[in-house]
Amino acid sequence: MKKKLISMLLTGVMAASLLAGCGGTAAPAAPAAPAAEAPAEEAPAEEAEEKVEEVAEDVEEAAEEVKEEAADAGSGELISVGFAQVGHESDWRTASTKSCQDVFSKENGYDLSFVDCDNDEAAQKEAVRSFIEQGVDYIIIDPIIATGWDTVLTECEDAGIPVIVIDRTIDDSDKYVSWVGSDFLTEGKAAGEWLKAYVDAQGIKEVNALIIQGTIGSSAQIGRTDGFQEIADREGWTVLDKQTGDFTEAGGQEVMESYCKSYAGKFNVVICENDNEAFGAMTAMDNAGVKYGPGNDVILISYDACTAGLKEVQAGKITADFECNPLAAPTVEGVIKTLESGGTPEAQILVPDNWYALKDAIVDFSVDGNAQKMIEVTDEVIEAQY
Amino acid sequence: MKPNLSWKKIKGWSLFLPVVALLLVMMVNIVYDAVNGNNPLSFFVITLQQTTSNGTILYGRIIDILNRGSEAAILAIGMTLVVSSSAGTDISVGSVMSLCASFCCMLLAGYGVSSTTTLAVPLIVGVLGGLLMGAVCGMFNGTLVAYFRIQPMVATLILFSAARAIGLLLCNDLIVYVRNPSYAAFGAFMGIFPTPFVITAICVAITMVILKKSALGMYIQSVGINDKASRIAGLNSKRIIFLTYVICGLFAGIAGIVNSSRITSADSNNIGLYLEMDAILAVALGGNSLGGGKFNLAGSIIGAYTIQAITTTLYALGVSAAQAPVFKAVIVILIVAIQSEPVRNFFKKQSAAKHVKGVA
Numbered sequence: 001m002k003k004k005l006i007s008m009l010l011t012g013v014m015a016a017s018l019l020a021g022c023g024g025t026a027a028p029a030a031p032a033a034p035a036a037e038a039p040a041e042e043a044p045a046e047e048a049e050e051k052v053e054e055v056a057e058d059v060e061e062a063a064e065e066v067k068e069e070a071a072d073a074g075s076g077e078l079i080s081v082g083f084a085q086v087g088h089e090s091d092w093r094t095a096s097t098k099s100c101q102d103v104f105s106k107e108n109g110y111d112l113s114f115v116d117c118d119n120d121e122a123a124q125k126e127a128v129r130s131f132i133e134q135g136v137d138y139i140i141i142d143p144i145i146a147t148g149w150d151t152v153l154t155e156c157e158d159a160g161i162p163v164i165v166i167d168r169t170i171d172d173s174d175k176y177v178s179w180v181g182s183d184f185l186t187e188g189k190a191a192g193e194w195l196k197a198y199v200d201a202q203g204i205k206e207v208n209a210l211i212i213q214g215t216i217g218s219s220a221q222i223g224r225t226d227g228f229q230e231i232a233d234r235e236g237w238t239v240l241d242k243q244t245g246d247f248t249e250a251g252g253q254e255v256m257e258s259y260c261k262s263y264a265g266k267f268n269v270v271i272c273e274n275d276n277e278a279f280g281a282m283t284a285m286d287n288a289g290v291k292y293g294p295g296n297d298v299i300l301i302s303y304d305a306c307t308a309g310l311k312e313v314q315a316g317k318i319t320a321d322f323e324c325n326p327l328a329a330p331t332v333e334g335v336i337k338t339l340e341s342g343g344t345p346e347a348q349i350l351v352p353d354n355w356y357a358l359k360d361a362i363v364d365f366s367v368d369g370n371a372q373k374m375i376e377v378t379d380e381v382i383e384a385q386y
Numbered sequence: 387m388k389p390n391l392s393w394k395k396i397k398g399w400s401l402f403l404p405v406v407a408l409l410l411v412m413m414v415n416i417v418y419d420a421v422n423g424n425n426p427l428s429f430f431v432i433t434l435q436q437t438t439s440n441g442t443i444l445y446g447r448i449i450d451i452l453n454r455g456s457e458a459a460i461l462a463i464g465m466t467l468v469v470s471s472s473a474g475t476d477i478s479v480g481s482v483m484s485l486c487a488s489f490c491c492m493l494l495a496g497y498g499v500s501s502t503t504t505l506a507v508p509l510i511v512g513v514l515g516g517l518l519m520g521a522v523c524g525m526f527n528g529t530l531v532a533y534f535r536i537q538p539m540v541a542t543l544i545l546f547s548a549a550r551a552i553g554l555l556l557c558n559d560l561i562v563y564v565r566n567p568s569y570a571a572f573g574a575f576m577g578i579f580p581t582p583f584v585i586t587a588i589c590v591a592i593t594m595v596i597l598k599k600s601a602l603g604m605y606i607q608s609v610g611i612n613d614k615a616s617r618i619a620g621l622n623s624k625r626i627i628f629l630t631y632v633i634c635g636l637f638a639g640i641a642g643i644v645n646s647s648r649i650t651s652a653d654s655n656n657i658g659l660y661l662e663m664d665a666i667l668a669v670a671l672g673g674n675s676l677g678g679g680k681f682n683l684a685g686s687i688i689g690a691y692t693i694q695a696i697t698t699t700l701y702a703l704g705v706s707a708a709q710a711p712v713f714k715a716v717i718v719i720l721i722v723a724i725q726s727e728p729v730r731n732f733f734k735k736q737s738a739a740k741h742v743k744g745v746a
Contacts, residue, residue, distance in 0.1 A: 087655065088554065088559040088560075088655070089561075089653075089655045089656070090561060091500070091560065091561065094559060094560060118551075118655075119655065216708055241704055242706070243701065243704070243706070246656070248649075248653060248656045249649040249651065249653060250645070250648060250649050250653070250656065250657075251656075253648065253649065254454060254697075254701070255701065257450055257454075258447075258450070258698070258701035258702060261446070261447060261450075261702070262701075262702060262704065276561075276653075279649070280649065283648075283649075285438075286437055286438040286439040286440070287435070287437050287438075287439075287440060287443065287445075287575075288435065288437070288445070289435055289436050289437050289438055290438075291438065307501075308501060308563060
C-alpha cells in the first residue's frame with residue numbers, strides 16, 4: 001500500500017511539475033524523492049525511484065508529442081472530412097476528385113475519407129451513413145440524383161455533422177449548410193445569350209435548334225435545358241427536338257444519327273449538354289455530310305470545356321464551349337473554415353465559370369444584366385485547363 | 387390447297403415468330419409516317435450519302451439498325467451457345483466488353499496516358515490483347531461453371547461486378563482517348579457498309595460454319611438437353627460447357643473493341659452498360675428456351691436486331707427519353723407473350739377447331 005501510495009504521489013508531483021511547465025524534468029524529482037524515502041524501506045525505495053524515472057520519461061514524451069501536434073495543426077488535431085463522390089465517369093469528375101484530395105490533405109490539417117460511389121445512388125447513401133458511423137467532422141456530398149435525400153440528411157443532422165453539397169444539387173431537403181458549385185441554369189442562359197449575340201452578328205435570321213440532353217433528371221441536364229429554353233422562348237426560336245445522350249459519346253452519336261435523318265436540312269444549331277456528347281454528334285454529322293463549326297451551316301454548342309473539348313474548339317469544330325468549373329474544393333475549404341470559427345457560411349456559393357470560343361465567335365453578351373467576358377482558346381489556355 | 391400448304395410451311399418455320407416480331411416493330415414506322423403525311427416507307431429508304439470523312443456510305447434507318455445492333459448481335463451468338471449448353475446466362479458480357487476495350491486502349495495508348503493520337507504498340511497487338519482478355523474472362527467463367535459446378539448466374543456475377551472495375555484500374559480511372567484513324571476503322575465504314583455490321587456477318591458466318599460442319603453444334607445441344615446422358619454417351623460435357631463460355635468471352639471482346647472503336651476511346655463506365663440484358667433478351671426473342679438444349683442461332687441474331695429496331699424506332703418517333711423505356715418494355719412483353727407456350731397453344735387450338743369445322 002505504502003509503496004503504491006508513494007509512487008503515485010511522486011508521479012503526481014512529477015506530472016504536475018511538468019504540466020506547470022517548470023522547465024527541467026529531472027530537477028523537481030530530485031528533492032521529492034528523498035522526502036518520500038524516509039518512511040519507506042531501502043530496496044523498495046530504489047524500485048520506486050526507477051519507476052518514477054520511467055513515468056517521468058513517458059510523461060515527457062507525451063508532452064512533447066502534444067507540443068509537436070499543436071505546432072503542426074494549429075487547432076490541435078486533424079479535421080476529418082468525408083467525401084461521397086459521384087464516380088469517375090469523365091475528365092471533369094477526375095479533376096473534381098483531385099482538387100478535393102489536394103485541398104483536404106494531411107499537410108493542410110485534414111483527414112479525408114474519400115468514397116467513389118460509381119454512379120450508384122444507393123452506394124452513395126451507404127457511404128454517407130458510414131461517414132456518420134466513423135464520426136467525421138464534415139461530410140461533402142456530390143449527389144448523384146437530386147431527390148431522396150431527406151432521411152439521410154436528417155441522420156447527419158441528428159449526429160451533428162454539417163453537410164456541404166457540391167456540384168449537383170439536392171432538391172428535396174434543406175438540411176445542409178451550403179451548396180458550392182456552378183449554376184447550370186446560368187450556363188444554359190449564357191449559351192442562349194451568346195447564341196443570340198452570335199446569330200445577330202452573323203445575320204442569321206432563323207434558329208432551329210436540336211438539343212442532345214444529358215442524363216435526364218441530373219441537375220446539369222435540368223439547368224442547361226431550362227436555361228437555354230428560357231432564352232429560346234424569349235427569342236421565339238424553334239427547338240425541333242430534345243433527346244438524351246446520357247452524357248456519353250456513344251449516346252451523342254446515336255441521337256445525332258437519328259436527328260440527321262429526322263430533321264435533314266432543317267436545323268442550324270446543335271446543343272450538346274457535355275463535351276463527350278459533342279464528340280459523338282460530330283462523328284454522326286460527319287457521316288451525314290453535315291458541315292458544322294464556326295463559318296459553317298450548323299452552330300455546335302457544348303458544355304463542360306474539358307481539355308479535349310477545348311481542342312475541338314481550337315480545331316474549329318465546336319463553335320462555343322461553356323465551362324462548368326470542377327475545382328470546387330478551395331471554396332469548400334472556405335466554408336469549413338467559416339464553420340470552424342463559428343460563423344455561418346452563405347447557403348449558396350458559386351464557383352466562377354468561363355466561356356470559351358475562337359476569336360471570330362467571341363461576341364459581347366450579358367446574362368441577367370451582367371456583362372460576360374469570353375476567353376479565346378489558345379494553346380496556353382488548353383495547357384492550363386484541368 | 388397449295389398456297390395453304392406453303393402458308394403452313396411458313397408458319398412452321400422456326401424463325402417465323404422472330405421475323406414477324408421484327409416486321410411488326412418496323413411496321414409501326416409505316417403507320418407513323420403515313421399518319422404524319424410523310425412517305426410511308428421513309429423508314430426503309432436507303433440512299434448513298436456523301437460524308438465529310440468516310441467517302442460515300444449507305445445511309446438510312448435500316449442501316450442504322452444493322453450498324454448499331456451489331457454489338458448486341460455479336461454478344462447474342464456467344465450467349466446462345468452458353469444458354470444452350472449450361473441452361474444459364476452469362477451476365478458478365480457487358481462488363482467484359484468494357485474490360486476488353488479498356489485493355490485494348492490501354493495497350494494502344496500506354497498506361498496512364500489519357501489521350502493520344504499515336505499508337506504506343508501496333509494496332510494488331512492492342513486488338514489481339516483485347517480479344518485475349520475476353521477469352522481469359524471466358525475461361526474464368528467457364529471454369530467456375532463447368533468444373534466447380536457453380537450456377538452460371540452466380541459464377542458470372544463475379545466478373546459482372548469486377549470486370550468493369552478492373553477496366554477502370556487499367557485506364558487509371560480516366561476515359562482513354564485513342565484518337566487515331568486506324569483505331570476508328572472497326573466502328574466506321576468499310577466501303578459503303580458499316581464495319582460493325584461486316585464484323586458481325588463474319589462472326590455469324592464463321593460460327594455457323596463451325597457448328598454445321600463439325601459436330602460441335604450437336605454436342606452443345608446434347609449437353610444442354612441432358613449432360614449426364616451425354617457424358618455416358620462419351621461426350622466430355624464439362625469441356626463443352628467450358629468451351630461455350632470461352633467463345634462467349636471472345637465474342638464479348640470483339641463487341642467491346644467494336645464499341646470502343648466507334649468512339650475511339652475506352653469509356654469504361656459506359657461501354658456495354660446493360661448490354662448483357664439485351665443479349666439475353668435477344669436469345670429469348672429468337673425463340674430459344676433459356677432452359678438450355680436446342681437452339682437457333684439465326685433467331686438470336688434476329689432478336690438482337692429487333693431490340694435495336696425498337697430503339698431506332700423510338701428515336702425516329704421522337705419519343706421522349708423519359709418514356710422510351712416504358713414503350714420498350716411494352717413491346718418486349720408483347721413479343722415474348724406472342725411466343726409463349728399458352729398463347730401458341732391457344733392459336734393451335736383455334737386453327738384445329740377451324741379445321742374440324744371445315745371438315746364437318
